[in-house]
Amino acid sequence: MQKSLKKYFPVFALPTVAAFCVSFLIPFVMGLYLSFCKFTTIKKVSFVGIKNFVAIFADEGFLNALWFTVKFTVVSVITINVLAFVLAYILTRGLKGTNLFRTTFFTPNLIGGIVLGYIWQIIINGVLKYFDVTITYSAKYGFWGLVILMNWQLIGYMMIIYIAGIQNIPKDLIDSAAVDGAGRLKTLTNVTIPMVMPSVTICLFLTLTNSFKLFDQNYALTDGAPNGETQMLALNIFKSFYNTSGSKGTGQAKAVIFFLIVGVIAFIQLVATRNKEVEN
Amino acid sequence: MNISAWAAAAVAVAAGVAVIVVLRLISKRFKAARNGILYVVLSAVAVVFLAPVAIILLNSFKNKLYILDNPFSLPDSTTWTGLDNYIEGxxxxxxxxxxxxxxxxxxxxxxxxxxxxxxxxxxxxxxxxxxxxxxxxxxxxxxxxxxxxxxxxxxxxxxxxxxxxxxxxxxxxxxxxxxxxxxxxxxxxxxxxxxxxxxxxxxxxxxxxxxxxxxxxxxxxxxxxxxxxxxxxxxxxxxxxxxxxxxxxxxxxxxxxxxxxxxxxxxxxxxxxxxxxxxxxxxxxxxxxxxxxxxxxxxxxxxxx
CATH class of the missing domain: 1.10.3720.10 (MetI-like)
Incomplete structure (x- = not known):
């Protein structure tokens, strides 16, 4: 079959491969090269070596965005996963009508980031009005606003994955734990949690990458205000491309660093899932 | 809603938690009661999940001048603009x-x-x-x-x-x-x-x-x-x-x-x-x-x- 199929490359693979080259492969290689260049438009490019990379590590805005992103990611990964697991645990205890709750909790996940940002801007500003401030008054408000928004959006999604994980635990395992005299808490810590570890890994990395790469929500909620203090990395990179009259080389260099960090996270994930597979 | 309303809400939540704790202590053996508590908790969470969209819906019928003033109030005869926001938007x-x-x-x-x-x-x-x-x-x-x-x-x-x-x-x-x-x-x-x-x-x-x-x-x-x-x-x-x-x-x-x-x-x-x-x-x-x-x-x- 291979032989007769082989000459069909233009029919089967070419459209996807061509589109992939135009929208990913060529821009990626160009982007790598441009991170070592000084340019305002692509027509006037001069090679400057690692100057851009030296410059961005002296750029306070960038370092601040990096730190803000890390803090935000850690806090939202923990809160989202804990709350999602608790909800999933409650919803898998055989109550009636849980489907309705599942549907409700999952809904925010389908709403786009820009719209989410504006929904929460009005609500958070409405609450802060009682203290006579707005969300752009202090970076603290922007930070917790983003955390709340992200929780609201992702808890339902992670909950669904945890529910699938919990439902996959063989019933007899839980029953035999009960026969052996394990209480509800013991069963939770010694049977349920170890058995859903694969789901935990998935959810941790999904929330990790989603939080780390966040753009739309950040853009709509605070747009980095005040003074760019609530800028996350993706927004900081965006602004160094489109809100600058100077060289865009630094923006591209920031993007390369961003890519490397995300790459490391993905690599860790790969190793973590591989190890799990070996254990099983 | 103002500060005192928030204080009242906080008291209500605290009272709710206290009730849940007490009921839990009493109801260790009564599954029905425990399920009742779970339903209360789940419903509260569901309200939190739906409230933002409901608040936006209410405000979409208000005149723009009144939205930032108090997004949590219901539209009344002064603030109501019907479908104007939709049509103009x-x-x-x-x-x-x-x-x-x-x-x-x-x-x-x-x-x-x-x-x-x-x-x-x-x-x-x-x-x-x-x-x-x-x-x-x-x-x-x-x-x-x-x-x-x-x-x-x-x-x-x-x-x-x-x-x-x-x-x-x-x-x-x-x-x-x-x-x-x-x-x-x-x-x-x-x-x-x-x-x-x-x-x-x-x-x-x-x-x-x-x-x-x-x-x-x-x-x-x-x-x-x-x-x-x-x-x-x-x-x-x-x-x-x-x-x-x-x-x-x-x-x-x-x-x-x-x-x-x-x-x-x-x-x-x-x-x-x-x-x-x-x-x-x-x-x-x-x-x-x-x-x-x-x-x-x-x-x-x-x-x-």
């Missing part, structure tokens, strides 16, 4: 054409992605050579590269190639969706026994007939997952279309909403509330009609992706 943002383009771009892109990437995945999985396995790893690699890495160069290339319109963007989405989609289809193709396809070919099917008559029907469950994941992404995507499309001519819904912010930060919150509601309605309708597929698709996508 739709006119100002070109919302109807944005809805049209959003539907067009999402449906066509998803169709093209499902068709092209499933064919591509079948080809590179079945024809085993170095080039194809290299392609496969490139697709997988592209999944981890954040959009910011390629956004500047990609939008430059797209405008050079005259792809800055709703038809060209389909091609761009095919390229961007290729990573995850090829990866998911390939995973499934590997689990299908080759014998079925070989039998079809021996019986005289050309590769194209084999694909459409034998392979694609088997791939259907994965195709549904791929379609759902891509539809959710493309429908809500803001950055890519805002960079690629000429936004004076073509807007998608997220672009139309973002445009209300204006260049000086003066937002007409009345219009904003109405447009948010209009942006959410199609998603809710879609979700309620294909709920089962969406939830299954999301779980399958998370596990494989």
């Amino acid at each position: 739709v006119g100002k943002t070109g919302f109807l054409s944005a809805v049209g383009w959003s539907f067009f771009i999402t449906i066509v892109s998803v169709g093209v992605i499902v068709l092209c990437t499933s064919m591509c995945a079948w080809y590179i999985t079945r024809v085993k050579n170095r080039f194809n396995s290299f392609l496969y790893y490139l697709f997988v690699f592209s999944m981890i590269v954040p959009f910011q890495m390629v956004m500047f160069t990609m939008s430059y290339l797209a405008s050079k190639l005259h792809l800055s319109n709703p038809y060209g963007i389909v091609f761009i989405y095919l390229g961007f969706g290729a990573g995850l989609s090829v990866f998911m289809f390939s995973g499934f193709v590997k689990s299908i026994p080759v014998d079925i396809e070989e039998a079809a070919m021996i019986d005289g099917c050309s590769p194209i007939q084999t694909y459409f008559r034998v392979v694609f029907p088997i791939l259907r469950p994965t195709a549904v997952t791929v379609a759902i994941l891509n539809a959710m992404w493309i429908w809500n995507d803001y950055l890519l279309p805002s960079l690629i499309l000429d936004t004076t001519k073509y807007r998608t819904i997220p672009i139309a909403v973002q445009m209300l912010r204006g260049s000086y930060g003066a937002v007409d919150w009345g219009h904003m509330m109405a447009m948010i509601i209009l942006a959410i309605v199609p998603i809710i309708v879609f979700y309620l009609t294909c709920q089962k597929y969406i939830i299954e698709g999301v779980v399958a996508g998370a596990v494989k992706g």
Whole structure:
């Protein structure tokens, strides 16, 4: 079959491969090269070596965005996963009508980031009005606003994955734990949690990458205000491309660093899932 | 609502917690009571999940002057403006054409992605050579590269190639969706026994007939997952279309909403509330009609992706 199929490359693979080259492969290689260049438009490019990379590590805005992103990611990964697991645990205890709750909790996940940002801007500003401030008054408000928004959006999604994980635990395992005299808490810590570890890994990395790469929500909620203090990395990179009259080389260099960090996270994930597979 | 109302709310919550603790102590043996508590907790959480959208809906009927004053008050005879926000907002943002383009771009892109990437995945999985396995790893690699890495160069290339319109963007989405989609289809193709396809070919099917008559029907469950994941992404995507499309001519819904912010930060919150509601309605309708597929698709996508 291979032989007769082989000459069909233009029919089967070419459209996807061509589109992939135009929208990913060529821009990626160009982007790598441009991170070592000084340019305002692509027509006037001069090679400057690692100057851009030296410059961005002296750029306070960038370092601040990096730190803000890390803090935000850690806090939202923990809160989202804990709350999602608790909800999933409650919803898998055989109550009636849980489907309705599942549907409700999952809904925010389908709403786009820009719209989410504006929904929460009005609500958070409405609450802060009682203290006579707005969300752009202090970076603290922007930070917790983003955390709340992200929780609201992702808890339902992670909950669904945890529910699938919990439902996959063989019933007899839980029953035999009960026969052996394990209480509800013991069963939770010694049977349920170890058995859903694969789901935990998935959810941790999904929330990790989603939080780390966040753009739309950040853009709509605070747009980095005040003074760019609530800028996350993706927004900081965006602004160094489109809100600058100077060289865009630094923006591209920031993007390369961003890519490397995300790459490391993905690599860790790969190793973590591989190890799990070996254990099983 | 004012400070004292918040204090009252806090007291109510504290009282609720106290009641729950006491009931728990009493009801250790009474399953019904415990379930009752769980229902109360779940309902409270459900209210928290629905309240934001309900608040936006209420405010969409208020005059813009009163929204920021107190977004939590019900509309009354002074603040009520009926459907004015909707009518003006739709006119100002070109919302109807944005809805049209959003539907067009999402449906066509998803169709093209499902068709092209499933064919591509079948080809590179079945024809085993170095080039194809290299392609496969490139697709997988592209999944981890954040959009910011390629956004500047990609939008430059797209405008050079005259792809800055709703038809060209389909091609761009095919390229961007290729990573995850090829990866998911390939995973499934590997689990299908080759014998079925070989039998079809021996019986005289050309590769194209084999694909459409034998392979694609088997791939259907994965195709549904791929379609759902891509539809959710493309429908809500803001950055890519805002960079690629000429936004004076073509807007998608997220672009139309973002445009209300204006260049000086003066937002007409009345219009904003109405447009948010209009942006959410199609998603809710879609979700309620294909709920089962969406939830299954999301779980399958998370596990494989």
